[in-house]
Amino acid sequence: MKHRIRATRLAAAALLAALAATACGGGKQTDNEAGSDERGGRLTIATGATTGVYYQIGGGLAELISDNLDGYRATATSTGASVQNIQGLKAGTYDIAFSLMDTAGDAVEGREAFTAPEEIEALTRLYPNYTQVLVRADSGIKSLEDLKGKRVSTGAPGSGTEVIANRLLTAAGLDPANDVTAVRLALPETVDAMKDSTIDALFWSGGLPTGGITDLTTTLKKDVRLLDVTPQLPALNKGYGDVYAAGSVPASVYNQPEDVPTIVVPNVLLVKKGFDPELAADIVNLIYEKKSNLEKVNAAAAEIEADSGGMVSPVPLNPGAEKALKGLADKA
Secondary structure, X not given: OXXXXXXXXXXXXXXXXXXXXXXXXXXXXXXXXXXXXXXXXXXXXEOOOOOOHHHHHHHHHHHHHHHHOOOEEEEEEOOOOHHHHHHHHHHOOOOEEEEEHHHHHHHHHOOOOOOOOOOEEEEEEEEEEEEEEEEEHHHOOOOHHXXXXXXXXXXXXXXXXXXXXXXXXHHOOOOOXXXXXXXXXXXXXXXXXXXXXXXOEEEEEEOOOOHHHHHHHHHHHXXXXXXXXXXXXXXXXXXXXXXXXXXXXXXXXXXXXXXXXXXXXXXXXXXXXXXOHHHHHHHHHHHHHOHHHHHHHOHHXXXXXXXXXXXXXXXXXXXXXXXXXXHHHHHO
């Protein structure tokens, strides 16, 4: 009898341990358990600097997913942005990633920062990033060519900002490795360095407004100004195609004296090839159905448009995302 009682207790303990292990299981759970019809799991969204738009809108997207897609729990994580995000998709560190379109194109074609083609897909095109080059007013810098010999933050290592910074410097006839003192800082550290006068200029690629840039222009006021970089646009288009376009930073965004011409490049939301098409469709539909929620997080989300959501070439669209975008177009 004692043996039976003991065996029963051991069996119960084993069952409880198994249930506890299931409840505490961490990591990604985007794939269904074998033999289960239930969907759900953890999703990690790779964004960018904590003072950038990627992080803000990524956090908003994570909240939308967690609140509206049964069984899923999403979290936005701060990263070095585009290049690092794509590398993280490949490694399985992230499930969804924000990226600049030019960097995503490099990844698909296996060039620049990528030694081989990356197997990624797009969920949707997003809002455009505005190239924001700020200089100290007392630096004497009036063009990109004037950055020669200056200390310049070219963005965090592995960021889309660093990619476009180096391309712009090259287009201006400068060698990024030798003609400027490149300080590779994330945006929060870059803003602090400008305030401390330890750098003369900064590159930033982000939506409007970007919190870190707002902080800088509010604090230093007339001691910093935005630089027109559009003279380099023809060289960028010649070298990299029409992913780059002309735009402007409205004076009202950072309380500047006038609008400043600049170069814009689209953003794209990425996943690894083979991402669940049904989940992809759900996320795409959620973005456009609840876009107003994202706009409350950052005004840049207002420029996310369904009619251009599929314009992600050369990145292939996830099949589920493509179906969802087509459905949205048919409703329009």
